[in-house]
Amino acid sequence: MNSQSQSQQQQQFRRNRAHLSQFNTTQIHPRNPFVVTFWSLMSPGLGYFMQDRTLKAFVTVIWGIFINVKSQINLAILYSFTGRFDMARNVIDKRWFILFLAVYVYGIWDGYRGTVDLNKQYVLADMEDAKLSAFKIASWDINFTDKRSPWVAVMWSAFTPGLGYLYLHKVISGLFMIGWCIIVVYMSHMLEAVHFSMHGYFQQAKTVLDMEWLLYLPSTYVFCMMDCYIDAVENNKLFEKEQSQFLREEYPIAGFTMPSLYQE
Template identity: 35%
Template sequence: MKRRQVNAKLNFWGQTVIFHKQPIVIAWWSAALPGLGHMLLDLHLKGFILFLFEIIINYHANLNLAMVDTFIGEFDKAKLDLNAQWALIYIPFYFFSIWDSYHSAININEQEALVQKSAVHVPMLTIHTFGINYLDKKMPWVGAAWSAVFPGAGQFYLRRIIPALVLFIWSVIIYVNCHELDSLQLLINGHSIDSMKVLDPEWLLFLPSIIFGSAYDAYSKAIEINQLFEKEQRTYLKNEWESDANFLFQREGPHEWRQ
């Protein structure tokens, strides 16, 4: 009989696993940067679309620039910088992203409750023209560290190609447009004032969210992959060694064994 629910999937693109998520945590990451919460739920396409529109609408609304003006007390300048038309579009988009990620987490948790006690049926190894993927244990802190150094690197460490590629592309776009590396080079050369002037605050404010969000994603996904590995091992051992017929030593009586 075909199984109604599948709790995990492994292919050359990566691993997709149904695990319980804290909806409030997912909503918080969506508040930090729309799209991140959905990526944590492995809703990659929806997360990519929301992430794309977050950048487009935020940039045209000059929202980050207005936030910087507000932080330094230049409220009149913040009003002039803010594009009201784009800002009004951003408000429902922003709250929808948070609401949708929260309710998506609840719905996925309901599906997880149906499969949490089911045996894991996922291949340990897949071979495809585009690549090889296999289940093994990962070190969560290594994935988090690599994603903190460069968002997406930790996802590549976990062999999760789709989120790694998305994070790589957006990280390059943000790093180039905020001129963070130019600023660092000037700072190393002793031009501290110029290093501050060259920064573009409108793009710079995207960096903390994508760096910490990517690191958190890599850390949590590494834990989930490790748990999936252990569940698959338990399922395999139960199926292969549960019967006495598969033991090297078989029982003849209550206290007697023969080889």
């Protein structure tokens, strides 16, 4: 079945659980609204990554970085955590900080609201049981449903944020995270600090390290490991659903009633 006939077949349904493209596997599945809200609170845009709303995630992350650097929010957080409240109050640029607040609060609210709505759409889409695509080949890349280990995705994300996404064939998100990680590591001089620390020059390591940029890394690092684990689990479920659909349609057994989750 070619891609055009697959697309026409999918258009017969009101809701699809997943979309397979050459660069990504986008799907809706049950998510905890409070978890998405938490990551939206930790850093603008991360909640949208959990929802697979890639464009909104990219724009919000880049916007958050730009405003954060201009308003020096990370420095204010650092000074606050170390008890230097006067320095925190003086270092922050109020003109940029006020611009940050509205979009930041919106991202938190939209993370919760959007997740609740997507969970409702998933229930309807799962009941409709639209035909799932198993294979996509195009000029730039090849994508297919397959079982992948969640812990392998976590391992690669632990090595470098973004590699776990590439393992799960979320190419655009993976390249974005890798690029973002490179920028943070370079601007924070983290590798130089590690080099000095390994030689015992702890004072030089402390001096060279730029904490304003380094504070971006912990939330992104932990988020990538958690999100890749969840994505791997859900992709495995999607693989099983597609296989189940194929077997029901291609190998029906006369007189056998296929069990259904929705039978009472």
